Amino acid sequence: MHGASATNPLWKKSQDWLSNLKLRVGYGITGNSGGMGAYSSNTAVYTFLTPVVFGSKAYPVVQFSAPYGNPSIGWEKSYNTNIGIDAGFLNGRVNLSVDLSNTNTKGLLFKRTLPITAGVTMWGSPINTWQNIGATNNKDLEVMLNTQNIIRKDFTWSTAMSLTVNKEKIVSLPDGDIVAEALFKGKPVRAFYNYKYLGIWSEAETDEAKLYGLCSGRYKTGN
Secondary structure (H helix, E strand, O other), X not given: OOOOOOOOHHHHHHOOOEEEEEEEEEEEEEEEOOOOOOOOOOOEEEEOOOOEEEOOEEEOOEXXXXXXXXXXXXXXXXXXXXXXXXXXXXXXXXXXXXXXXXXXXXXXXXXXXXXXXXXXXXXXXXXXXXXXXXXXXXXXXXXXXXXXXXXXXXXXXXXXXXXXXXXXXXXXXXXXXXXXXXXXXXXXOXXXXXXXEEEEOOHHHHHHHHOOXXXXXXXXXXX
16 A cells, blocks of 8 residues: 555554555646548649640649648647546455546547538539537546456456446537537537438328328438
8 A cells, every 4th residue: 555654553454455555647638630641631633634725735624622621720639637546455356446537629620511602522512621620528437346256276256347437528619510510519529410200101191191292101200
């Protein structure tokens, strides 16, 4: 037990059941590319094989493609605080580890679809670009318990149990919720967003389904 003398009465009293006790505290800042590949911060272009001829001169045809470059792009930064406790009991036969962490991530990297007024790719689809947008908070609890239940010459029995609880949410977005990317303030990153299915029109509801341009066997949907 750290910080206690072998002659300390408190240590002598606790050493029968407490064999180890350690407190861990950590803080750090890490950066990552958020899934961006090489050259993703540069504008992609496509050069057509057939040039355009003006007069007697041929000019290459080049068109923007996705992603569109963003010179101000930067790494995501995660600010992490961790507090942990390690404890051993009964001469190391029972070991418990508890970790509680809080992570605030800023400058999240997402590939965002630009408005159609910004132009389209050669295939007619909207242009997208990587941006640092928003911030998230992530709280995590991890508990690990290892026990040596039976130790014999020809037989041993040990157990290992773990528990993990994680809660993630988006704290801020620069322009409010981004429905096209399924990003919503107060919800986890990559939340599922779709129509809510209310059921299927049955044969008895055929006439009513026709009022909505549907037939029996098709989905009912709601907002």
